[in-house]
Amino acid sequence: MYLGLDLGTSGVKALLIDADQNPVASANGELDVSRPHDGWSEQNPAHWIEATQAAVTALKQSHPAELAAVKGIGLSGQMHGATLLDAEGAVLRPCMLWNDTRSYRQAAALDADPRFRAITGNIVFPGFTAPKVAWVKENEPDIFKRVAKVLLPKDYLRLWLTGEFFSEMSDAAGTSWLDVATRKWSPELLAATGLDESHMPALVEGTEPAGTLKAELAARWGMGGKVVVAGGAGDNAASACGMGTVRPGQAFVSLGTSGVLFAANDSYLPNPESAVHTFCHALPNAWHQMGVILSATDSLNWLSGVTGADAQALTSELGEALRAPGSVTFLPYLSGERTPHNDAVIRGALIGLAHQSDRVALTQAVLEGVAFALRDNLEALRAAGTELTAVTAIGGGSRSRYWLRAIATALGIPVNIPADGDFGAAFGAARLGLVAAEKADPMAIFTPPATSETIEPDAGLSAAYGEAYQRYRALYPAIRGVSS
Template sequence: MYLGIDLGTSGVKVLLIDADQEVVGSASAHLDVSRPEHGWSEQEPADWIRATDEAIAALSAKHGKAVAAVKGIGLSGQMHGATLLDAGDEPLRPCILWNDTRSHREAAKLDADPRFRKITGNIVFPGFTAPKLAWVRNNEPEVFAKVRKVLLPKDYLRLWLTGEHISEMSDSAGTSWLDTGARKWSAELLATTHLDEGHMPALVEGTEQGGRLRDELASRWKLQQGVIVAGGAGDNAASACGMGTVKAGHAFVSLGTSGVLFAANDAYLPKPESAVHAFCHALPRTWHQMGVILSATDSLNWLAAVSGKQPAELTNALGEGLRKPTGVTFLPYLSGERTPHNDAVIRGSFTGLEHETDVPALTQAVLEGVAFAFRDSLQALREAGTTIGRVTAVGGGSRSHYWLKAIATALDVAVDIPADGDFGAAFGAARLGLIAAEKADPHHVLTAPSTAETIAPVAGVTAAYDDAYARYRALYPAIRGVS
């Protein structure tokens, strides 16, 4: 048996698979996000441990015999979070999360140093880890003075699980401190934020061993001693491992809290000016590119909250057939935007409202706005040298066929829906646990699921979508100075 642990923003999910990669069971536990000030987003690291322990206990209660047979554990986690530890490995403050934008000034200053884009292959985004440390130094100097280790969220869980300070390439590529092409920490970039390699965890590949489970936890969970913990992956790379998106030309679109258009690459292809992320993949000698939008299903959830309806109720009201855009346009910049704008202060908007605009029209505009944000990412990936002919849909929003039709039409690519199953980040993490424990060939393990259905672009509304996208593109520069 092999266990995947996925530390998300809203909860921890654990998933158990057998040697044939069949899902045996899963469990989850909730997490809350604290927003003490505008643009801030934090979590207590202790809550990650509590939630993980709860989820594993729930899994053991249902599948105790199977859990006792676990040979490998894989980790996945929300990326970019700054978990700051003192000399005794105690957190110095709440973790600053990926969607926290307080460090936008520090990010702009670091990004103005040409070494960052040259070495990391990426813009320094406010959500990345390095500018958060610069913010802490500027605003909480007494905390910064005590920092002895900086860990990403899943690697804080690893510290609890194994007692070791270890990370891996895919997650570390989102810190703005990794030499992404060489797959190692950059002492030069660390020095610009008054840190050194001693503050960083050791690095392994995601498919390699990244520690062994502590005896205390093995005894508590009734596992065998010395269970291998794999390097694991950041959440998007872990999802790619779950989907088998590990070879050049393979891509997926993720409709989660944030949105991701992810393409695997067999070479390092940075183009930071396009605001595309060029990161290491979880496999050795493999990279990936992705466009990221910060509010995907979050946009629909926001509309649901203000309208007093459930998200599914909103999308179901649109029916099955894809409608032509109404003239109402939504910019999904509720928390700023990454690809292609790299703008932490821009905010969302509706335009084209009239007396006749009703809730379904607003829903339609929200779905189209997110689809057009993915089209922005597709354009950016193409500029960075990646060709995408089709994508596989994952994430909670992919349950809406209407939304997938909108995305297929906006991107003018086929969207594949995988056969029923759990192929997300927790599944990818479990697969990495299997690979590390058995020293298996990653490409033999990380296969793609079968396709249940393919959604093609809707030819009858393609021209209308092109016109609506042109309006969408014109709005960002128009509202930038007033939002």
């Protein structure tokens, strides 16, 4: 048996799979996000431990024999978080999360240093780890002086599991400190934020062992022998491992809290001017590109909170058939935006409201706005040299067929729906645990699921969607100066 632990923004998912990669059981531990100020987003790392213990304890109660047979554990986690530890390993402050944008000034200052784009292949986004640490250095100097280690969220969870300081390439690539081409920490980029390699965990590939489970935890969960903990992956690379998106030309669109358009590559293809992320993949000698929007299902959840209707009820009111774009346009910049704008202070908008703009019209606008934001990502990937012919849909938002029809039509390419199964980040993490524990061939393990359905673009609405997208594109520069 193999266990995948996915540390997300809203919870920790624990998934057991067997040697044939069949999901056996899963459980969850819930998490909350603290937003004490506009643009801030934090979590207490102690809550990650509590949520993990809740999820694994639930598996022990429901499947004790299967949990006892675990030989490998893989980790997946929300990326970019700055978990700051002192010399005794104590957490110094709440972790600033991936969607915390307070460090936009520090990010701009680091990005103005040409070494960062040259070495990392990426813009220094406010959500990345390095500018967060620079913010702490400027605003909380007493805390900064005590920093002995900087860990990403899943790697803090690893420290608790194993007592070891490790990270891996896919997650480290999102810090702005990694030389993404050579897959090593960059001493000069670390020095630019007042750090050195002693502040960093050791690096391994995601498929390699990175510690073993502590005996006390193994005993608590009824596991015996040596349980290998794999390097693991950042959440998007872990999802790619779960989806089998590891070969050039393979791609997926993820509709989670954030939205991601992810493409696998077998070479390093940076183009930071396009605001596309170019990161290491979770397996050796592989990279990937992705465009990221910060509010995908979060946009629908926002509308749900405003209207008092849950997300499923909102989308079901639209019916089955795709509608022509309405007069209302939604810009999904609730927490700022990454690709293609790299704008931490921009905020969302509803444009074109009229007396007849009812709840259905607002829901349609939200779904279309996210679809058009993903079209922005597709255009950015094209500018970075990656052409996609189809994508596979994953994430909670992919349960809405209407939304997938809108995305297929907005992108102008087919959207594949995988056969029933759990192919997300927790499954990818469990696969990584299997590979590390058994020294298996990653390409033999990371196979894609069968496609149960393909949603083609609606040819009859392609022109209308194209016109609506151009209207959407024109609105960002129009509101940029007045929405922050």
